[in-house]
Amino acid sequence: MPDLTPPDGETDFYFVPAADPEQAVPRIVELVSRRIPRRFGFDLIRDIQVLCPMNRGGVGARSLNIELQAALNPVGENKVERFGSTFAPGDKVMQIENDYDKEVYNGDIG
Known part of the structure; x- marks a missing residue:
């Protein structure tokens, strides 16, 4: 288990605890957006990427995508609905x- 004690001085690692998904999601949105x-x-948009280990659940990719889209790029008139998203x-x-065939590969970002 890593030592999560904040070091003295400058750091680029921060541990932000959350007891459950209901607490974690707004913290993630706040971290990413502000x-x-x-x-x-x-x-x-260009420099930050959120990684999560699963698709489903309160802090899964699907849920976080919805919350982050609402905070960072709210859907306007021009939208496309596909595959439930x-x-x-x-x-x-x-x-x-x-x-x-299209020369796009797993992990490519656009």
Whole structure:
């Protein structure tokens, strides 16, 4: 188990505890939309990527995508609904399956 005690001085690692998904999701949205860009000067769309180990559940990719889209790129008039999800111009997407004919590969981001 890693030592999660905050070190003295400058660091680029922070542990933010959350007791459950209901507490974790708003903290993740706050970190991505405000705290990380402000602290490090990152562009919140281009420079930040949220990784999670699962698709389903309160802190799974599907749930986080909905919450992050609402905070970072709210859906307007121009939207496309496919596969149970809504996509809008400016959304960050990741290819999750290789498509050799189109030369897009698992992990490609657009």
